[in-house]
Amino acid sequence: MKRWTPRVTVATVVERAGRYLLVEEDRGGPFTLFNQPAGHLEPGETILQSAEREVREESAWRVGITDYLGLYVYEARDGLTFHSHAFVGMALAHLGNALDPAILATHWVTFDELEDLDRAGRLRSPLVIRRVRDARLGRVFPMDVIHER
Numbered sequence: 001m002k003r004w005t006p007r008v009t010v011a012t013v014v015e016r017a018g019r020y021l022l023v024e025e026d027r028g029g030p031f032t033l034f035n036q037p038a039g040h041l042e043p044g045e046t047i048l049q050s051a052e053r054e055v056r057e058e059s060a061w062r063v064g065i066t067d068y069l070g071l072y073v074y075e076a077r078d079g080l081t082f083h084s085h086a087f088v089g090m091a092l093a094h095l096g097n098a099l100d101p102a103i104l105a106t107h108w109v110t111f112d113e114l115e116d117l118d119r120a121g122r123l124r125s126p127l128v129i130r131r132v133r134d135a136r137l138g139r140v141f142p143m144d145v146i147h148e149r
Helices: 047-059 111-119 127-136
Strands: 007-016 019-025 033-035 038-040 061-075 081-094 103-109
Touching: 007 047, 007 061, 007 127, 019 047, 019 111, 038 047, 047 061, 047 081, 047 103, 061 127, 081 127, 103 111, 111 127
Parallel strands: 007 081
Antiparallel strands: 007 019, 007 038, 019 033, 019 103, 061 081
16 A cells, blocks of 8 residues: 655745745746745754755745744646645845856745735645634744654
8 A cells, every 4th residue: 555645844034124035936827826935854854954054055044043934735727736835034144156046036025915926826836825824813823842862
């Protein structure tokens, strides 16, 4: 019997001066898509380390993770299930490093602009706006709810 294995991912909502950090990705479709800096947990790293790394690689920003938004479960159209650990981070410094090759650009967007992207079908998944909405509502947990190592 084949064992079902969900993909473990991380995503970080970063807000600065009323704008949210998004990355623009070419996913091979008719138009680019927008997402929070996000990606897969790598072997040997903690969930927190993964979130910090993904923000750095995809946006060239160093962030301080402040809160845990929670675990978001998403079933993609292709049948894969993702367990996405979401965080809130504070922008600390722009590092100037090259972006991950899959990232075309980074953007700081207002919530209204994010809603426009959602209406236009330009968000990578429905989790993008849901995570921001939850962060705006203060639906966060202290980091010590995560027990690693």
